[in-house]
Amino acid sequence: xxxxxxxxxxxxxxxxxxxxxxxxxxxxxxxxxxxxxxxxxxxxxxxxxxxxxxxxxxxxxxxxxxxxxxxxxxxxxxxxxxxxxxxxxxxxxxxxxxxxxxxxxxxxxxxxxxxxxxxxxxxxxxxxxxxxxxxxxxxxxxxxxxxxxxxxxxxxxxxxxxxxxxxxxxxxxxxxxxxxxxxxxxxxxxxxxxxxxxxxxxxxxxxxxxxxxxxxxxxxxxxxxxxxxxxxxxxxxxxxxxxxxxxxxxxxxxxxxxxxxxxxxxxxxxxxxxxxxxxxx
Amino acid sequence: xxxxxxxxxxxxxxxxxxxxxxxxxxxxxxxxxxxxxxxxxxxxxxxxxxxxxxxxxxxxxxxxxxxxxxxxxxxxxxxxxxxxxxxxxxxxxxxxxxxxxxxxxxxxxxxxxxxxxxxxxxxxxxxxxxxxxxxxxxxxxxxxxxxxxxxxxxxxxxxxxxxxxxxxxxxxxxxxxxxxxxxxxxxxxxxxxxxxxxxxxxxxxxxxxxxxxxxxxxxxxxxxxxxxxxxxxxxxxxxxxxxxxxxxxxxxxxxxxxxxxxxxxxxxxxxxxxxxxxxxxxxxxxxxxxxxxxxxxxxxxx
Numbered sequence: 221x222x223x224x225x226x227x228x229x230x231x232x233x234x235x236x237x238x239x240x241x242x243x244x245x246x247x248x249x250x251x252x253x254x255x256x257x258x259x260x261x262x263x264x265x266x267x268x269x270x271x272x273x274x275x276x277x278x279x280x281x282x283x284x285x286x287x288x289x290x291x292x293x294x295x296x297x298x299x300x301x302x303x304x305x306x307x308x309x310x311x312x313x314x315x316x317x318x319x320x321x322x323x324x325x326x327x328x329x330x331x332x333x334x335x336x337x338x339x340x341x342x343x344x345x346x347x348x349x350x351x352x353x354x355x356x357x358x359x360x361x362x363x364x365x366x367x368x369x370x371x372x373x374x375x376x377x378x379x380x381x382x383x384x385x386x387x388x389x390x391x392x393x394x395x396x397x398x399x400x401x402x403x404x405x406x407x408x409x410x411x412x413x414x415x416x417x418x419x420x421x422x423x424x425x426x427x428x429x430x431x432x433x434x435x436x437x438x439x440x441x442x443x444x445x446x447x448x449x450x451x452x453x454x455x456x457x458x459x460x461x462x463x464x465x466x467x468x469x470x471x472x473x474x475x476x477x478x479x480x481x482x483x484x485x486x487x488x489x490x491x492x493x494x495x496x497x498x499x500x501x
Numbered sequence: 502x503x504x505x506x507x508x509x510x511x512x513x514x515x516x517x518x519x520x521x522x523x524x525x526x527x528x529x530x531x532x533x534x535x536x537x538x539x540x541x542x543x544x545x546x547x548x549x550x551x552x553x554x555x556x557x558x559x560x561x562x563x564x565x566x567x568x569x570x571x572x573x574x575x576x577x578x579x580x581x582x583x584x585x586x587x588x589x590x591x592x593x594x595x596x597x598x599x600x601x602x603x604x605x606x607x608x609x610x611x612x613x614x615x616x617x618x619x620x621x622x623x624x625x626x627x628x629x630x631x632x633x634x635x636x637x638x639x640x641x642x643x644x645x646x647x648x649x650x651x652x653x654x655x656x657x658x659x660x661x662x663x664x665x666x667x668x669x670x671x672x673x674x675x676x677x678x679x680x681x682x683x684x685x686x687x688x689x690x691x692x693x694x695x696x697x698x699x700x701x702x703x704x705x706x707x708x709x710x711x712x713x714x715x716x717x718x719x720x721x722x723x724x725x726x727x728x729x730x731x732x733x734x735x736x737x738x739x740x741x742x743x744x745x746x747x748x749x750x751x752x753x754x755x756x757x758x759x760x761x762x763x764x765x766x767x768x769x770x771x772x773x774x775x776x777x778x779x780x781x782x783x784x785x786x787x788x789x790x791x792x793x794x795x796x797x798x799x800x801x802x803x
Contacts, residue, residue, distance in 0.1 A: 235609075237609050237611055238607065238609055242607075244603070248599060253594070313592075316593065318591060320555075320586050320590050321590060322575070323574040324556070324557065324575075324584035325583075325608055326575060326576065326577045326580050328575035328576075328577075330575075499558060
């Protein structure tokens, strides 16, 4: 009994050490990846350009609108960037074949993949906190009340980034990063939701041909199958514009987290299977 | 230490998914403590065989066992295993120190800073520890790979073309380090094209052609494959026996090879004709000669 416990303890310790080593290496990758740094600079530049007119505004209402706009833009960029974190950490290691150095040691693909996910999520969390802090600073600077909506949006973005990171990590194990990005942009639930709505509206307006009904069904199934970025986006839309959160709305980030974790677990399992089945690591 | 039985590995490549047979029934045995070299032409299947031993590839059929277990990606049985790949397969974004620490930590134990610093000092990497691997020479990268072997008392080391692109000084240093690791009791499996290196380091060799082992033996046995030939240099008076091989005339002096079974005939010929013999010696064979002979034989068999 004691022997088994000791063995389990040793295994746990080994696992923690392996995770730690891989996460630290991935952080070094993020710090030094020119591609990610270039993306970050472009996003910062675009955010800067968006916020430029606000320096010439004196009205409180306009300041609030600017804050809301800048914060939404930054969160959108954060989401893109988080996807990039998951995509590049997998694709770059696969493409330069450095995983040979990892998998020829007692470090399994399961541990490596988990560490890649954890490190991408950790960086995403850090960036979310930085953006949230900058929004709070802007609120103080413009003498605006610090709205709870800022925290809500930050939480919502972070939770969405968890699912997106896992989804893009999966795509990166299956295909070239360019193909993975194209696939993620074309095959996303929001696009097929809109397409489904369009098909239904055309059918309601009198055109109920077989082809259109078939397309409507197809779009519906794609919408159900593909992962959603904001699982409760329709219900939380108003928070993004008003930055006000009603008491009952705080449950949505929790529901989203449940969805994101389930999606992440599914993507992780598939990515692990794909990684282990690869002929050329 | 490693047993491979009838390994077959097939890939599908290209737009038409053409079937490529990388291994065709490769069988070999590497014993504990061997310095084993895999030799063969480009595309013979050496790297594929090594990847099968490392668990990086799953053979289409056949059986492979490393230290009594079937190899797999990141297997917990790789505690004493290290692999030094060809140049580009390192984490190039890490610094020398970070990479040494990272590769050493992948064995599941945290390595103290002092141990890392001592190893870097010993391998002459201390002054470059903040340099990223992307900016390091190949020799320095190989030393980083070697550092993990020295930290963890490697039992089984795989080397994939380890000296390709190294300068002569680095090759010599590298060779010395390999000897040291081998003397500590490690089994080393090396895949290389440099036959002179094998002659200096390996004790057993497998020659691979078309995905199968065409010869596997002790190095000393492979080096005596052609012992039946003798090199002779003598002065000729015009008549040259037809059993002489590779005849080369330099004025009156003739250089040639004599098959062992005709050596007494040749000696009788020179004695009766009164021809002075300047040299008669056992033909020394290099691994290169043996290699070409084996490859030629192997190809004709295949």
